[in-house]
Amino acid sequence: RLHSDLGRNFVGLYLYGSLTQNAFDARRSDVDCVAVIRRRLSPVVVSRLRTSLRGLRSRESWMRRLQLMILIQRELLQFNGDGWLYQFGRLTRPGSDGNPISWANTRESGQVVCGADPHPFVQPIPPPLMRAALQREIDYLYTELVPKRNSQWRGKPAYRRYAALTACRILYTLQTGRVVPKRTAAAWALQHLPSVHRAAVRSAIARPPLSGLGLARSLATEWLRQLAHSRWLGPAVGAAAAFAIGRRLGRRR
Numbered sequence: 001r002l003h004s005d006l007g008r009n010f011v012g013l014y015l016y017g018s019l020t021q022n023a024f025d026a027r028r029s030d031v032d033c034v035a036v037i038r039r040r041l042s043p044v045v046v047s048r049l050r051t052s053l054r055g056l057r058s059r060e061s062w063m064r065r066l067q068l069m070i071l072i073q074r075e076l077l078q079f080n081g082d083g084w085l086y087q088f089g090r091l092t093r094p095g096s097d098g099n100p101i102s103w104a105n106t107r108e109s110g111q112v113v114c115g116a117d118p119h120p121f122v123q124p125i126p127p128p129l130m131r132a133a134l135q136r137e138i139d140y141l142y143t144e145l146v147p148k149r150n151s152q153w154r155g156k157p158a159y160r161r162y163a164a165l166t167a168c169r170i171l172y173t174l175q176t177g178r179v180v181p182k183r184t185a186a187a188w189a190l191q192h193l194p195s196v197h198r199a200a201v202r203s204a205i206a207r208p209p210l211s212g213l214g215l216a217r218s219l220a221t222e223w224l225r226q227l228a229h230s231r232w233l234g235p236a237v238g239a240a241a242a243f244a245i246g247r248r249l250g251r252r253r
Contacts, residue, residue, distance in 0.1 A: 011036040012115025016106040023181030100125040105179040164204035
């Protein structure tokens with residue numbers, strides 16, 4: 001249906017994330033997709049897409065889990081590029097920060113739903129570009145959990161759990177260059193993080209989740225504060241960032 005609505009502007013539709021990494025949780029996981037197009041969408045096409053997506057959502061229960069990005073091929077890794085996002089039943093135009101993390105995931109384990117193979121137009125992600133993206137991700141989480149007083153997410157246990165697990169994956173990717181499921185990264189973090197932060201990780205991965213996650217909130221908040229302002233991820237580390245964090249984690253285990 002997406003291909004039909006986009007016509008000749010369509011390049012491909014790609015599935016990535018937990019569904020392609022044998023880590024999908026039917027209770028919580030999103031269905032992560034990215035569509036690549038050749039040029040910007042016209043208002044007429046956007047209206048047509050909204051109608052199609054609304055119709056699909058009324059018939060297909062999995063559409064409530066769909067998180068679909070629509071990005072322009074020449075701007076895939078461009079900061080402040082154009083882009084559309086379908087999430088929570090709405091198609092919006094928030095733009096794109098050129099995040100290479102999803103593309104590293106797509107290159108490694110993603111699946112082509114239809115269209116062109118993405119490998120020719122998405123080359124291996126350069127380490128400096130990946131480090132910059134990881135820094136932005138930590139900054140996003142820190143801002144939402146700490147200084148943003150009117151945050152709609154900070155008080156939600158599910159978001160705090162997401163923040164703690166995402167931080168684990170950021171650290172894992174920084175050291176290894178690979179993008180893995182959050183729980184895989186959490187298992188790694190339990191072996192490598194300083195002991196003071198492990199309780200937050202254990203709370204986040206507990207089944208069933210620990211009630212309230214108060215401990216996870218306090219520890220995850222302090223953890224993110226340290227990450228956002230430390231030389232682990234700070235720009236001063238530069239090209240030595242991955243090596244530096246590996247040594248730090250190894251010494252403080």
